[in-house]
Amino acid sequence: MRFNVAQLLKRATGSSRRYQMREGVEDLDLELVIREPLVGQIEMVRTVDGILVRGELTTALELRCDRCLEPLIQEVEFKIEEEFRPALDMSTGAQLPYDEEEMRIDEHHIIDLTELIRQSIFLALPMHPVCRLNCFGFCDRCGQNLNEGACDCSESMVDPRLEILRKLK
Numbered sequence: 001m002r003f004n005v006a007q008l009l010k011r012a013t014g015s016s017r018r019y020q021m022r023e024g025v026e027d028l029d030l031e032l033v034i035r036e037p038l039v040g041q042i043e044m045v046r047t048v049d050g051i052l053v054r055g056e057l058t059t060a061l062e063l064r065c066d067r068c069l070e071p072l073i074q075e076v077e078f079k080i081e082e083e084f085r086p087a088l089d090m091s092t093g094a095q096l097p098y099d100e101e102e103m104r105i106d107e108h109h110i111i112d113l114t115e116l117i118r119q120s121i122f123l124a125l126p127m128h129p130v131c132r133l134n135c136f137g138f139c140d141r142c143g144q145n146l147n148e149g150a151c152d153c154s155e156s157m158v159d160p161r162l163e164i165l166r167k168l169k
């Protein structure tokens with residue numbers, strides 16, 4: 001996800017370029033199981049100080065259901081919007097000062113979107129993914145996945161007083 005922006009940096013403020021993105025990102029982060037390529041459109045706009053990167057992207061990840069712990073595929077859609085500032089002054093070639101937090105265009109005029117996209121995916125993930133809206137989860141006594149059927153625990157948890165009534169019938 002590296003883009004050479006040397007040409008765009010030479011253009012007037014407001015100039016822009018668009019890129020169609022379709023890229024495999026399976027190796028983006030060890031904690032993420034990414035199952036679909038990253039797809040979307042990116043726009044880069046020359047600003048006074050650098051380049052503004054905007055985009056709308058989608059991918060799909062494998063997560064675990066918060067209730068039953070079964071794997072599920074979650075589509076993730078997110079936007080990015082970040083200004084990258086050059087490490088070097090384009091006209092003099094001098095090193096420009098910067099703070100650590102900033103996204104940088106490196107000294108070879110490359111914008112690397114990897115870190116921005118990695119962070120954006122984490123932010124876009126649902127806090128409590130569920131495999132289906134009415135997932136029953138699993139029994140906290142025997143561990144049975146209750147979507148696959150009821151376990152015997154629920155019966156043995158019947159109130160003994162009700163059990164007596166049932167026998168009287």
Ligand SMILES: [Zn+2]
Pocket residue numbers: 065066067068069070130131132135136137
């Ligand atoms: Zn579930």
Ligand SMILES: [Zn+2]
Pocket residue numbers: 139140141142143144151152153154
């Ligand atoms: Zn059970």
